[in-house]
Amino acid sequence: MPHDLNLITTIAASLGLATLLGLGAARLRMPPMIGYLLAGVILGPATPGFDADLKLASQLAEIGIMLMMFGVGLHFSIDDLLEVKRVAIPGALVQIAVSGALATIAGHAFGFPWLSAAVFGLSLSVASTVVVLRALESRHLLDTHTGRIAVGWLVVEDVVMILALVLLPHLGAIFGEGSSAGLGPALAWTVLKLVAFVLSMLVIGKRVLPRLLWMIGGTGSRELFTLSVIAIALGVAFGASRLFDVSFALGAFFAGMMMRESELSHRAAEESLPLRDAFAVLFFVSVGMLLDPATLVEQPLHIAVVVALIVFGKMTVATITVRALGYPLNTALTIGAVDAQIGEFSFILCAIAISAGLLPESARQLVVAGALITIALNPLLLRGIAPLQDWVRSKSRLARFMEQSADPLAELPMSTDQRLLTGQVVIVGFGRVGRRLAERLRVEGIPFVVADQNRERIEALRAQGLPAVCGDAVEPATLIQAHVARAAMMVVALPDAIDARKMIEVAKLLNPKILCVVRTHSDDEAELLRAERVGEVFMGEQELARAIGEHVVAEMRARVAAG
Secondary structure, eight states: OOOOOHHHHHHHHHHHHHHHHHHHHHHTTSOHHHHHHHHHHHHSTTSSSOOOOHHHHHHHHHHHHHHHHHHHHTTOOHHHHHHTHHHHHHHHHHHHHHHHHHHHHHHHHTTOOHHHHHHHHHHTSSOOHHHHHHHHHHTTOTTSHHHHHHHHHHHHHHHHHHHHHHHHHHHHHHHHHSOOTTHHHHHHHHHHHHHHHHHHIIIIIHHHHHHHHHHHHTTOOHHHHHHHHHHHHHHHHHHHHHHHOOOHHHHHHHHHHHHTTSTTHHHHHHHHHHHHHHHHHHHHHHHHHTOOTHHHHHOHHHHHHHHHIIIIIHHHHHHHHHHHTTOOHHHHHHHHHHTSOOOHHHHHHHHHHHHTTSSOHHHHHHHHHHHHHHHHHHHHHHHTHHHHHHHHHHSHHHHHHHHOOOOGGGSOOTTSOGGGGSSOEEEEOOSHHHHHHHHHHHHHTOOEEEEESOHHHHHHHHHTTOOEEESOTTSHHHHHHTTGGGOSEEEEOSSOHHHHHHHHHHHHHHOTTOEEEEEESSHHHHHHHHHTTOSEEEEHHHHHHHHHHHHHHHHHHHHHHTO
16 A cells, blocks of 8 residues: 655654754754754755655644744743733834844845835844744743743744734735735734734633643543643644634744643643654754755855844844843843844745745745854854853943943832841842742841842832842842842842852852852752852752641641640
8 A cells, every 4th residue: 555655754854864963063062953954954955865845844843833832831921921021022023123124225235126125124033933942941041031031022023923924915916916905904803813812812721721731630641641732732723823813833822821820731841842852853954944055155145144134133133122121231132142043934924925926036045044044053142142241341331331221220229228238138039939038028027139130020029118129130230239248148039050150159259258048940950059059059849848748747746646
């Protein structure tokens, strides 16, 4: 019986070659991602030898995007996104507008008509979801405030691109046939469906999905639980696309956020992780397949301009925008670096624009070449953040411009009671752990100062009359403003052990007698921190087990005493 083996051969060839080239890249101390991209170029239709099925690879890559966004949603809530709306919404919109305008001018200089150049510019203004998430995970930033800003930034870009994809066919009809009928209603209808999708997920999905997951988890079947997680992720994404015309990625992201309400959300994240990693590799392979290597030879100058616009243009605009909104230089540089690449939405936009007669095929090859190069450069760019900060600080005028600001939240008010700034506890991070610690200290009458990067949290604390400073506690200026030099203790209530070490180094330099307390999530991190004698280290699972153990022992002793 004959079989069509396209799917099997595409997956086998893609994963096999990606493994070999990824290993080679790792041996050369390069990101494995470069090997995955090169595997796609080799398997693509533009190179001799075996040709993988590009359409199948693109669909497999789409599954990878859905699973990645679903996994991110499992770690985020609506409240997390609302906390960063003041930077994510204006920041993403300004970045799209400015970098898109620069790329539009470049496109017109390449010989494209102004409308085609505008579409070309828009395609260079949005980042790849998979690359951003991989970058944040590799640096353990996904659960930090910087990570939330980046994810919120992605969501805003996603919504902008959904609107653009709806408008493109109508623009093609207008300029092709001279009719503008349907443009306004189509845009209004798209916005209405977006609102309906969000409301349906908040009203229905938030109630149904956690209960469904709990019911399936109650069966005790691991394979059924894993199957249900994947089915919910892909099913909601597909349904959202069909019913509301939103992207698969946005649908999967909201499915994850709604499922986060379940107590089994952490298990769901763990069960889906292997599939997410495998399909993410297929995404990078599919990107490589789109490139025609001849373009690199035929248009090297155009490609160089495109890469410069994506890397330096987008990074500069995003960094300046985030810094102008009052966030620390490290946060601004990180957001700028992860945003300095393009990916899946750029390809979709180009495909629709070409079918609508708005963009020539040569423009798509420039976009694909730019994506391939910038995705490969992105991990290296992230590694350069620390040296770049050091360079900025070495230039006194530039440092003053970039790091000093008139932000009132970066300094404690002059009216702050000085008695609260001597012998106090400095709480770094005001998330779930920091918030509960502050409540306990408040009840006990122990003074404290909060340092956090979230401006909304700092504004809320100051409205309650509590001393709080907005900034990155890795930076000495933030801890100085929190008066760590006169503090009795500093509690680092953040999950990042690397940043915690830096904060403690700064704190002990300013105050050698200060006591430090750190939280961590793993035994390895806890062992490392204890070996370096940074202070008291608390590991989440150990402390939970200890508290439960004390409660159980106390209850059993009470029962024995009662007879």
